[in-house]
Amino acid sequence: MTMSDPVVEDVVTTVSHSAPEIRRGLVGRRDAVDEENPSGETQVEADIWADELLADRLSSIDGVSQYASEEREAIIDCGRDAASTDGYTVAVDPLDGSSNLTSNNAMGTIIGVYDAPLPARGENLVAAAYVLYGPITTMLLATEDTVSEYELTDGNHRRIREDITLPDDPVVYGFGGRVPDWTDEFTEYARTIETELKRRYGGAMIGDVNQVLTYGGIFGYPGLESRPEGKLRLQFEGNPVGYIVEQAGGRSSNGEQSLLTVDPSDDIHERTPVFVGNESLIDRLEMQLS
The missing domain is CATH 3.30.540.10 (Fructose-1,6-Bisphosphatase, subunit A, domain 1)
Structure with a gap:
């Protein structure tokens, strides 16, 4: 190392x-x-x-x-x-x-x-x-x-x-948050994805992201109707995991832009929607949410 x-x-x-x-x-x-x-x-x-x-x-x-x-x-x-x-x-x-x-x-x-x-x-x-x-x-x-x-x-x-990159052909997806609390736009996107990929969601971000890095796909914890800022923290979860996935040839996003380009607030515990995975899947997500 x-x-x-x-x-x-x-x-x-x-x-x-x-x-x-x-x-x-x-x-x-x-x-x-x-x-x-x-x-x-x-x-x-x-x-x-x-x-x-x-x-x-x-x-x-x-x-x-x-x-x-x-x-x-x-x-x-x-x-x-x-x-x-x-x-x-x-x-x-x-x-x-x-x-x-x-x-x-x-x-x-x-x-x-x-x-x-x-x-x-x-x-x-x-x-x-x-x-x-x-x-x-x-x-x-x-x-x-x-x-x-x-x-x-x-x-x-x-x-x-070494030299890990996301597989070109995505296989798995995992989305957090209660389904009734998803926005209409994200629900529409998720319904499309679930017809294409296999669901893998275990309640620990790292386990789910590791599935994506191993098999290709997308992980996301979206902004919710009750909590538009999502659940995950930008400094502790969004940025580091976004960096890892982008270095592996994928993309990260808060639904609008790369997590790595987000200007943080003064709150170290600031939350953000988090999406990481294959570039094509993140591009489609941003188009759906825009």
């Missing part, structure tokens, strides 16, 4: 070495706690534990100036000078899909490394990765050069695929 920038390499290596420990630590931490994250979602013990572990390790890396997490309200300034904007910033979703702990289904960890203070545009990402806690613990890593997949075991990582 050699990269041109030693700070980025330290961040990615720290996540890859921490992932097996996080997986082991899920045991006994499945219960909900009497707290909510800044987005108003119920936390489980594992959410808080994984966030504290990653915050401690990533914020101690020389060259990382900020750490932000879906599980905490404020950004941690971790440079020697708290007012400094030098260095890379790291945005993390410590346990994507942690509600799946109850049913013991797949979940993941998402990380974005930005070369700009947070909140930042996705175009400022220099690397993004996600760990999938499936039958095998794997990490998909995207840099400016390539997209690669690694198998993770205690203290070790082994590259099993």
Whole structure:
């Protein structure tokens, strides 16, 4: 896992070495706690534990100036000078899909490394990765050069695929949100897609996106009638996953434009509709929603 920038390499290596420990630590931490994250979602013990572990390790890396997490309200300034904007910033979703702990289904960890203070545009990402806690613990890593997949075991990582691109012929789709809460425009699009592709939706974004990257297709969590801004967070989920898919030759979108070109608000926990997948499917989506 050699990269041109030693700070980025330290961040990615720290996540890859921490992932097996996080997986082991899920045991006994499945219960909900009497707290909510800044987005108003119920936390489980594992959410808080994984966030504290990653915050401690990533914020101690020389060259990382900020750490932000879906599980905490404020950004941690971790440079020697708290007012400094030098260095890379790291945005993390410590346990994507942690509600799946109850049913013991797949979940993941998402990380974005930005070369700009947070909140930042996705175009400022220099690397993004996600760990999938499936039958095998794997990490998909995207840099400016390539997209690669690694198998993770205690203290070790082994590259099993490199130069990953989306298959040309899409096979799967997965759409989130309650169907009665979908907009008419998105419902019409979804009804067309479900006649063409196989449905794969497991309640953890990373598991569903990994299906798309493996087989080709589209994942989406749209804006809803009750929540036009959608559910997923731009800094922690939309931008990093959008970056990974675009580096693999696909497209990302908020329904109008690439997620990577969206100007963020001052709210680190800003939500956005998220769509990622094969270019042709995203193009059709944007035409339908426009």
